[in-house]
Amino acid sequence: MNWWFLWGAYFLWNSYVFVAMWRDKRRAKLHRWRIPETRLLIMGAAFGGVGLYAGMKCFRHKTAHLKFVIGAPLLIVVNLAMIGFFYYFTI
Incomplete structure (x- = not known):
């Protein structure tokens, strides 16, 4: 298994979640439709x-x-x- 690919995907996904938090904060200030808290927690x-x-x-x-x-x-x-569990059982 290519671990560099998985770490890259992990970085991209966490970047997406980070941007989602920024978008939700911006929408809260503008009194617009918000991302549900449950969805944010599921993404986390x-x-x-x-x-x-x-x-x-x-x-x-x-x-x-x-x-x-x-x-x-x-x-x-x-x-x-x-991640540690997957790493341990795939090597």
Whole structure:
């Protein structure tokens, strides 16, 4: 398995989740349609925890919501554990 490809996909996905957090923050300021919180958390759970947490901190978005304050760092740990699990069992 080509791990460089997987790390590249991981980087791109987390970049997408980061941009989604920026777009949701911008739409909140403009009082427009927002990305549902559940969708943001699902994107974080689908290996996007780093992008979710970085977007939260960088844009100061969703920092008052306990499910994001606790959930985003927890999703990073779960994502890294899953990557380690896949790495361990494929080599």
